[in-house]
Amino acid sequence: MRASLPWQIALALLAVVTGGVLQLATAPGGGPGNVWPALGLVALAAAGTLTMGGRPVAQAVLLFIGAHGAAWLLLSGVAGHEGQAGASFYLALSGAWLLAWRCVTVLSMLKPASPNEKRLLGLIIPLIFGAWVLILWEAIVRGAGIPFLLLPPPSAIAERIGVSTAVLAADFRQTVLKAVLAGYIIGCGAGFIAAIAADRFVFLRRGLLPIGNMAAALPIIGVAPIMVMWFGFDWPSKAAVVVIMTFFPMLVNTVVGLSASGHMERDLMRTYASGYWPTLFKLRLPAAMPFIFNALKINSTLALIGAIVAEFFGTPVVGMGFRISTEVGRMNIDMVWAEIAVAALAGTLFYGVVALVERAVTFWHPSIRGG
Amino acid sequence: MDSFQSKIVPVGTLLAILVVAWYAFAVVLNGPFQRDLDRRAGETPGQLEFLMRTWSQPKPTLPAPHQVAQNFYKSTFTVKPWSNRSLIYHAWVTLSSTFVGFAFGAALGILIAVGIVHFASLDRSLMPWIITSQTIPILAIAPMVVVVFASIGITGLFPKALISTYLSFFPVAVGMVKGLRSPEVMHLDLMRTYNATRPQVFWKLRVPASLPFLFASMKVAVAASLVGAIVAELPTGAVAGIGAKLLNGAYYSQTIDIWAALVAGSLVAVMLVALVGLAGRITDYAMGGRPA
Numbered sequence: 001m002r003a004s005l006p007w008q009i010a011l012a013l014l015a016v017v018t019g020g021v022l023q024l025a026t027a028p029g030g031g032p033g034n035v036w037p038a039l040g041l042v043a044l045a046a047a048g049t050l051t052m053g054g055r056p057v058a059q060a061v062l063l064f065i066g067a068h069g070a071a072w073l074l075l076s077g078v079a080g081h082e083g084q085a086g087a088s089f090y091l092a093l094s095g096a097w098l099l100a101w102r103c104v105t106v107l108s109m110l111k112p113a114s115p116n117e118k119r120l121l122g123l124i125i126p127l128i129f130g131a132w133v134l135i136l137w138e139a140i141v142r143g144a145g146i147p148f149l150l151l152p153p154p155s156a157i158a159e160r161i162g163v164s165t166a167v168l169a170a171d172f173r174q175t176v177l178k179a180v181l182a183g184y185i186i187g188c189g190a191g192f193i194a195a196i197a198a199d200r201f202v203f204l205r206r207g208l209l210p211i212g213n214m215a216a217a218l219p220i221i222g223v224a225p226i227m228v229m230w231f232g233f234d235w236p237s238k239a240a241v242v243v244i245m246t247f248f249p250m251l252v253n254t255v256v257g258l259s260a261s262g263h264m265e266r267d268l269m270r271t272y273a274s275g276y277w278p279t280l281f282k283l284r285l286p287a288a289m290p291f292i293f294n295a296l297k298i299n300s301t302l303a304l305i306g307a308i309v310a311e312f313f314g315t316p317v318v319g320m321g322f323r324i325s326t327e328v329g330r331m332n333i334d335m336v337w338a339e340i341a342v343a344a345l346a347g348t349l350f351y352g353v354v355a356l357v358e359r360a361v362t363f364w365h366p367s368i369r370g371g
Numbered sequence: 372m373d374s375f376q377s378k379i380v381p382v383g384t385l386l387a388i389l390v391v392a393w394y395a396f397a398v399v400l401n402g403p404f405q406r407d408l409d410r411r412a413g414e415t416p417g418q419l420e421f422l423m424r425t426w427s428q429p430k431p432t433l434p435a436p437h438q439v440a441q442n443f444y445k446s447t448f449t450v451k452p453w454s455n456r457s458l459i460y461h462a463w464v465t466l467s468s469t470f471v472g473f474a475f476g477a478a479l480g481i482l483i484a485v486g487i488v489h490f491a492s493l494d495r496s497l498m499p500w501i502i503t504s505q506t507i508p509i510l511a512i513a514p515m516v517v518v519v520f521a522s523i524g525i526t527g528l529f530p531k532a533l534i535s536t537y538l539s540f541f542p543v544a545v546g547m548v549k550g551l552r553s554p555e556v557m558h559l560d561l562m563r564t565y566n567a568t569r570p571q572v573f574w575k576l577r578v579p580a581s582l583p584f585l586f587a588s589m590k591v592a593v594a595a596s597l598v599g600a601i602v603a604e605l606p607t608g609a610v611a612g613i614g615a616k617l618l619n620g621a622y623y624s625q626t627i628d629i630w631a632a633l634v635a636g637s638l639v640a641v642m643l644v645a646l647v648g649l650a651g652r653i654t655d656y657a658m659g660g661r662p663a
Contacts, residue, residue: 129496207381225621304508351506
């Protein structure tokens with residue numbers, strides 16, 4: 001057992017001491033409240049962890065409570081004192097942040113035996129990081145009094161989401177449920193069929209593959225204004241953009257995936273006197289599934305981007321891209337952030353659903369079996 | 372001869388089919404309007420005459436390839452490169468923010484990757500977010516970034532480059548993490564037997580091993596960076612750049628202009644990717660890699 005002082009703890013204690021000195025110097029009643037309790041909590045937690053060397057779990061719990069309790073105190077103390085935060089406030093904040101960092105470090109060094117604990121740990125660590133992005137954002141924006149126009153604090157964005165749920169839901173329906181889903185299904189389906197055709201005819205494959213590879217680099221999103229002219233302002237034009245954007249990744253990945261099955265397996269199918277189609281369905285398509293799902297995942301993001309950007313070129317008065325571009329013009333930045341939060345959530349969910357289906361379909365693949 | 376047989380002939384054939392299909396679609400899409408025009412003018416053109424007319428409308432639904440080529444040639448080679456009508460000028464505006472954004476994005480991506488490889492806590496906490504952030508339609512914030520910066524008086528290159536940075540650092544970070552971790556255990560063990568320090572392992576083993584990954588991901592990043600720059604030009608009120616050209620064309624239904632801008636954007640993209648590829652090959656050669 002090495003008796004050592006982790007640098008995060010050392011820095012946190014230093015921050016507490018300097019923060020305390022500076023807080024003594026400030027006039028009472030000026031600046032955000034709760035700095036003293038926060039400083040105390042950070043100091044207690046930091047000192048406490050030093051006494052429990054051999055018990056990392058207890059350390060982590062204490063650090064977690066200390067860091068987030070202090071952060072909560074600071075955030076509730078800043079209300080009514082926006083823009084008046086002094087150095088002691090930031091020192092207390094950075095002290096709490098260092099504790100959180102130490103907490104993550106301690107957690108990262110844990111080697112849990114059971115897979116469930118491992119999964120839980122793999123969830124907690126990034127969640128702490130994400131929470132601290134929000135905490136620092138909130139505390140700095142409100143502590144320094146950054147103009148609302150420039151960057152609204154997360155709490156204001158959350159409030160806005162709560163207030164305008166109906167508008168956000170309508171935009172979500174228009175953009176995601178109509179344009180993205182339709183375009184995604186048609187685009188991926190077309191890419192898949194083209195890939196099967198390219199696989200059947202060598203000449204087609206040799207011609208299509210270089211073109212498809214090149215198309216990955218092209219700014220395809222630029223066809224959006226043309227599609228709006230062809231298919232009108234409503235969602236079909238957005239779906240068309242999505243179709244074009246998702247077609248090529250699907251084509252290229254499926255063609256590559258179809259050659260993923262091994263020679264041995266293909267020879268085995270030959271000895272069974274299996275024709276092209278039975279071989280395709282029973283061997284080569286299942287073997288290509290990891291590649292196909294890779295394309296489906298890439299496309300889930302591309303589809304959302306395509307639909308939202310296409311809406312910048314003209315829409316009916318509903319849709320996520322429309323809302324973003326008009327609310328930016330009206331300087332309702334919190335509404336824009338709310339829309340972006342919804343878009344991010346939609347994108348993550350979409351990706352997550354595809355990933356779940358992938359786990360179910362390619363259960364045999366080493367990357368999933370082993371994990 | 373082999374690559375001629377296996378590559379150029381099929382690609383060329385497909386492209387030729389594409390051009391023919393394009394002309395056919397131009398007839399189909401522009402036909403109704405042309406018939407309408409002819410009827411109003413009281414003319415009854417012959418079949419061939421009708422075809423020619425659908426391929427030479429001033430604002431066609433789908434311009435024929437030669438119209439796009441003419442417009443592209445005219446606005447690239449016949450006007451002064453620094454005039455507002457020149458595609459070279461607009462491409463340069465887009466390219467400059469692409470370059471700045473890409474340079475910062477690549478640097479940031481490499482830095483993050485180095486941090487992730489060396490700090491376990493960063494790896495555990497940051498990596499899941501980097502992967503999650505890939506699933507977020509980042510381009511959606513482009514207009515906001517541009518407008519918010521404009522509201523505090525920062526316009527021009529910087530906001531656009533910021534979006535390009537944001538788009539291009541993800542692929543580089545992910546690729547570099549993979550690359551810096553690519554040395555095999557054998558090689559790492561060898562470095563241990565040499566009593567190599569951590570910086571030595573980093574510079575002499577990890578960095579050289581990561582370069583192929585770096586260039587592969589930089590190809591993706593530079594294309595993403597260009598898309599970011601183009602989209603960032605949309606909300607600026609269409610001042611200059613490929614994106615502005617697209618938006619202007621959309622406002623005034625100048626379809627030929629849109630297509631020409633698209634061609635210019637695609638050429639720029641191909642050029643950028645080729646440049647990164649070339650840099651990769653030169654680096655590979657300088658490090659002693661020889662074609663097998």
